[in-house]
Amino acid sequence: MARVVVVGGGFGGLASAARLAKLGHTVTLVEARDRLGGALGYVEQxxxxxxxxxxxTLLPAVIRDFFRKSGRPAEKEIDLVPLEPVGRHRFEDGSVLDLxxxxxAAQIDALDGGLGPGAGQAWAAYVDDLAGVWEVLRREWFERPWSPEHASKEGKALLDSRLTLHKAMQRTFRDERLRLLATYRTRxxxxxxxxxxxxxxxxxxxxQNFGSWTLPGGMGQLADVLADRLATxxxxxxxxxxxxxxxLSGGRAxxxxxxxxxxxxxxxxxQVxxxxxxxxxxxxxxxxxxxxPVIPPVVSHLGLVGDVPDLPHEVVLHGDPMLVVRTGGVAPEGxxxxxxxxxxxLAEDIVTALARAGIKVRDQVEVRVDRxxxxLVQEWNGSPGGVLWQGRGTLAHRLGTRTPVEGVLMAGAHTTPGAGLPSVGLSAALVAQVIGPA
Ligand SMILES: Cc1cc2nc3c(=O)[nH]c(=O)nc-3n(C[C@H](O)[C@H](O)[C@H](O)COP(=O)(O)OP(=O)(O)OC[C@H]3O[C@@H](n4cnc5c(N)ncnc54)[C@H](O)[C@@H]3O)c2cc1C
Incomplete structure (x- = not known):
């Protein structure tokens, strides 16, 4: 049995602590703030x-796996529901795609309907090619601590490749809207x-394969459920x-x-x-x-009264600035x-920019919290967005699960496999794999 100290109580730290405690270790988690969850949480007013x-979240299997491996199945504690559509995309030429x-098959239909005949097949061919990439990297990078000695030729070639997402999109699509669709998450x-x-x-x-999921009432609930799991x-x-x-003593933590x-x-x-x-x-x-570190986006939480456009959970307004509207917050009746x-x-007020992009709610704003x-970086004591991509060399410059300092492992957005709930959840699973059972 090891004495483990986990530094940071965001999703990465919470998931690591719960998994390691379940494996029989004595775990202490330290968090700078007075509450747990890091970026996972609520703003209320x-x-x-x-x-x-x-x-x-994409890849809900990561959250399900976490619940199974740390105690009770997810279904007993949270209500993960798929989003349909996963997002609405509005492009500057006025075309709209509910993806x-x-x-x-449903993506092909939606793309043909939203962007014109042929868009669906072009998109599906691109996504089909990614199946092999996912299979290799899932096995060697996302679900197992990366080690060049055990990596396949394909895995090494992918991680060493000089091909950038930008260049790949220039080669793959002639339609600028498909390029935007393929790069919007990254941007x-x-x-x-x-x-x-x-x-x-x-x-x-x-x-395309696993959808996008949420918790009705807010993803922030996950922080409370994880905090309970730590207590259990x-x-x-x-x-x-x-x-x-x-x-450090003799080079180890x-x-x-x-x-x-x-x-x-x-x-x-x-172990730390x-x-x-x-x-x-x-x-x-x-x-x-x-x-x-990645710089977080500009964020404005709006409390709206009266008639507002009926929008899906997420709307992406392409252009510069790119605006993303998320409509799933909890509000008083009506x-x-x-x-x-x-x-x-973003050279103007974000609600003005939103109106310019076609969503006019300026007169409906009753409450507003700008961040x-x-x-955000000050409140969260760092960036939940992890490490900024600066070319393929970034992989060598950031720390992996195992670090050069003996007794120190990394979890969370700043390590392998990256930022976002699926990757951060996987980072905790990788830490648990390396430390192993007590
Ligand atoms: C606005 C925004 C929207 C996002 N939307 C999504 C989304 O919809 N889906 C998705 O999958 N991802 C999303 N992400 C990304 C996702 O939130 C993060 O990648 C993930 O939550 C990071 O978790 P983490 O534990 O690595 O870090 P954090 O959440 O940043 O937690 C780190 C914790 O460590 C604590 N800490 C820092 N320094 C110390 C210290 N010295 N001692 C003790 N504690 C310390 C901090 O206080 C904090 O609580 C979003 C991010 C942002 C900013």
């Missing part, structure tokens, strides 16, 4: 409640497709307890220095799981000096709770 960060999830997450490897496009395959599994949780550094009740304290550890940006811990910062997220050149990227 005047009876409105919005998801602060994630509002949906279904979980079905190739929404804050990356420039010229700096992102083409294989990252595999999320389009995942979306006997994890010691110390909130309002920021970690300031690792304690033997503890974590934290501030608890205003005083510095050292927590002894056999770092589920925060490692640049925040001096012992690790030098190892990731060449990385940059009202609506939307979140608008902005990326790109700048800087405020």
């Amino acid at each position: 005047d009876g409105f409640r919005w998801d602060a960060g994630p509002a949906e 279904p999830g979980g079905s190739r 929404f997450e804050g990356h420039e497709p010229r700096n992102v490897p083409a294989w990252v496009g595999l999320w389009s395959y995942v979306e 599994r006997g994890v010691t949780v110390l909130t309002s307890t920021p970690a300031s550094d690792l304690v 033997v503890g974590v220095t934290v501030t608890h009740d205003g005083a510095p304290v050292t927590l002894d550890a056999d 799981v770092v589920a925060i940006d490692p640049r925040r811990l001096p012992a690790l910062a030098g190892l990731v000096a060449r990385t940059m 009202m609506h709770a939307w979140t608008v997220l902005g990326r790109g050149r 700048s990227p800087k405020e």
Whole structure:
């Protein structure tokens, strides 16, 4: 049995702590804030409640697997429901696409109907090619700690490839709207497709095959359920307890220095799981000096009264800026709770930009909570978006599950396989694989 200290109580830290406790280890989790969840959580005001960060997830199997491996099946604790459509896309030429999830045939029909005959087949051919990419990387990268010695030729070739997502789209599609469709997730997450490897496009395959899912009432509930799971599994949780550094002895980690009740304290550890940006811990910062964090989007939570357009859960308004409207917040009777997220050149107020893009709700805004990227990073003590893609070299510059410091493992958005709930959930499964049962 190992004494494990998990640093950071976002989805990555919570999922790691619960899995390791279930494997029989003695686990302590330290979180700088007074609540758990990190970006996973709510913003509340005047009876409105919005998801602060994630509002949906691809690959629900990751969440289901987490629940199964840490105690009770997901069905007993949460109500994951598929989104249909997974998203509405509005392009600058006025065309509109309601993209279904979980079905190739339905996507072909929707694309032909929304973007014109032929668009469906062109899209399906692109997504079909990603099936092989997903199969290789799922086995070697997403579900097992990456190791070049055990990797297949295909796996190595994919991760070494110089082909960028941007270049792949130029080659694959003549229709600019299909290029935008294939790159919007990457751009929404804050990356420039010229700096992102083409294989990252595999999320389009995942979306087509497994759909996009949410929890009615908000993804934020997941943070509360995970906090309960930690209590059930006997994890010691110390909130309002920021970690300031690792304690090293003979080159290996033997503890974590934290501030608890205003005083510095050292927590002894056999293994440390770092589920925060490692640049925040001096012992690790030098190892990731060449990385940059992703800047979160501009976020505006809106409480709306009166008649508003009837929109699906997520609407992507393509252009510069790119705006994403999420409509799944909880509002008082007869009202609506939307979140608008902005990326790109946002030179005017985001609600004005939204009106310019065709969704006019300025006169319906009753409550408004604006959150700048800087405020979000301050509140979450780092960026939940993980490491910015700066070309394929980024993989070598960020830390993987195993780190060069003995006794230190990485989980969360800043490590392999990346940001977003599916990848962050998988990072916790990788940590549990490496540490293994007590
Ligand atoms: C606006 C927005 C919308 C998003 N929407 C989606 C979505 O719809 N679907 C999706 O899959 N993903 C989405 N994401 C991405 C997703 O939220 C993140 O990738 C994921 O939640 C990151 O989890 P994490 O545990 O790695 O980090 P975080 O959630 O950032 O948690 C890190 C935690 O560590 C704590 N911490 C930091 N430093 C210290 C320290 N020194 N000591 C102790 N604790 C510390 C922080 O306080 C925080 O609680 C979104 C992100 C944003 C910003």
